[in-house]
Amino acid sequence: MIAYILKRLALMLPTLLGALTLTFVVIQFVPGGPVEQLMAQSRMGKSGVYKSRGDTDAKQIEELKKLYGFDKPAHVRYVEMLQNFASFKLGRSFMHNKDVWELIKEKLPVSISLGLWTFFISYLISVPLGIAKAVREGSRFDVATTLLVLVGFAIPGFVLGVLLIVLFAGGSFWDVFPLRGLTSDHWADLSWPTRIRDYFWHLALPLTCMVLGAFAEMTLLTKNTFIEEMRKQYVLVARAKGLSQQRVLWKHILRNAMIPLVTGFPAAFIGAFFAGSLLIESLFSLDGLGLLSYESVVRRDYPVVLGSLYLFTLIGLGVKLLSDLLYLVVDPRVKFESVGK
Numbered sequence: 001m002i003a004y005i006l007k008r009l010a011l012m013l014p015t016l017l018g019a020l021t022l023t024f025v026v027i028q029f030v031p032g033g034p035v036e037q038l039m040a041q042s043r044m045g046k047s048g049v050y051k052s053r054g055d056t057d058a059k060q061i062e063e064l065k066k067l068y069g070f071d072k073p074a075h076v077r078y079v080e081m082l083q084n085f086a087s088f089k090l091g092r093s094f095m096h097n098k099d100v101w102e103l104i105k106e107k108l109p110v111s112i113s114l115g116l117w118t119f120f121i122s123y124l125i126s127v128p129l130g131i132a133k134a135v136r137e138g139s140r141f142d143v144a145t146t147l148l149v150l151v152g153f154a155i156p157g158f159v160l161g162v163l164l165i166v167l168f169a170g171g172s173f174w175d176v177f178p179l180r181g182l183t184s185d186h187w188a189d190l191s192w193p194t195r196i197r198d199y200f201w202h203l204a205l206p207l208t209c210m211v212l213g214a215f216a217e218m219t220l221l222t223k224n225t226f227i228e229e230m231r232k233q234y235v236l237v238a239r240a241k242g243l244s245q246q247r248v249l250w251k252h253i254l255r256n257a258m259i260p261l262v263t264g265f266p267a268a269f270i271g272a273f274f275a276g277s278l279l280i281e282s283l284f285s286l287d288g289l290g291l292l293s294y295e296s297v298v299r300r301d302y303p304v305v306l307g308s309l310y311l312f313t314l315i316g317l318g319v320k321l322l323s324d325l326l327y328l329v330v331d332p333r334v335k336f337e338s339v340g341k
Contacts, residue, residue, distance in 0.1 A: 001328065005321070012317045017082075019313050020306065024081065027302055028074055034094045034300045035065055068094060081306065090307030095299050100307035103292070110281065110288030113182060113199075117207055122214040127261065130222025135249065137227060145219075153216035157209040158279035164205045165283065177205050180285040206284045222261060229257040262326060 065071045069080075084091060090100035098106075133142045169179045178184070184198050229235065230253055238248045278290035289308070296304035 005325075008321050008324070012314075012321075015317060016310070016313055020082070020085070020310060021078075023306060023309055024074075024078055027305070030300070033070070034068060034302065035061060035070060085307075085310050090310065091303030093296075093301055093304050095296070095301040095304070100303050103304065104289065104308060104311065107287060107289045107292050110182060110286045111290070113203060114206060114210060114280070114286070114288065117203065118210045118214060121207065121211050122218050123261075125211075126215050126218035127222050130219045131226055131249075133219070133223040134226035134230065137223075149216045149219050152212045153220075155212065157213055158283060160212060161205070161209045161280060161283040164208065169205060178202050182286065206280050206286065209280050209283075218261075222257075225260055226253060226257045229253045259327070 062071070069077060072080075081091075088101070090104075092099055093103055096103055129145065133145055136142050164177075165179065167173050168176045178201065182199065182202050183195070184190075184202075187195060187198055190198060235248060235253060238252050239245075243252075278294050280286070281288045281291045292304065293308055295301070296308070
């Protein structure tokens with residue numbers, strides 16, 4: 001097992017380098033870099049008319065290139081980037097004039113709130129529902145819940161978000177839920193029970209949008225996994241021995257059926273933080289990592305783009321390794337020593 005872990009850790013390095021190198025190369029050919037954008041803004045007067053200032057512009061461009069490090073050749077900047085990333089120095093944002101790591105930490109509360117509760121609510125609802133659907137396969141309960149799950153899965157999160165805003169956030173009908181931020185402006189002055197209620201009151205609509213798609217997918221995965229296990233030979237043998245349906249389900253089927261769900265915990269947990277939240281954050285005015293990543297790409301804030309890519313890729317590779325190791329915990333039949341022989 002130790003040899004397998006060391007081998008996987010060794011393979012992470014070229015994967016990480018490949019992702020960073022590809023992104024760095026693509027950036028070199030993207031028009032409209034940060035220097036060009038700043039110069040374009042400085043040339044626009046209050047009337048919005050473009051004005052060129054000749055030699056002054058050329059001097060400013062050279063100064064900005066030197067300030068941002070673009071006066072150096074691409075290969076020098078690439079080596080410097082790798083050296084800084086090796087010591088977890090992610091650089092400084094052009095747009096926010098802040099350290100990238102500090103900027104990411106500022107946005108984490110929103111992403112943690114959305115990701116953490118989306119993950120837990122999805123699993124707490126979908127796993128029991130999926131088991132119930134598998135046990136009652138073909139019944140009216142199974143058909144009705146499948147219809148509801150598929151309808152929920154078919155509705156994009158941002159479309160549902162717009163609908164919820166129109167209905168419940170002062171759009172055209174009821175003004176019940178707040179539309180901006182994680183907490184109210186006077187949150188610090190509230191008592192702790194009131195703070196908790198205010199926090200979840202702000203999260204109610206965005207969480208509903210994010211949970212719906214993940215909940216539907218996990219429910220169907222749980223149902224199909226349990227049905228597949230219920231049809232295997234060892235289940236028929238257990239029933240032939242006279243074991244009750246409940247004993248077969250909870251002692252034999254549950255352990256094997258939960259393998260893909262348990263091993264998927266790390267990936268689902270991290271994915272809930274960093275995937276699919278851009279539109280939800282934009283709709284509900286939540287300043288999280290999704291919105292930060294989008295703005296960084298649009299405004300060519302390369303330190304944020306590369307720094308966040310490095311951090312998220314590293315986390316993703318670590319989560320993938322953790323998922324593989326969980327197989328050993330939940331399924332003793334897995335032997336890592338035989339992998340690669």
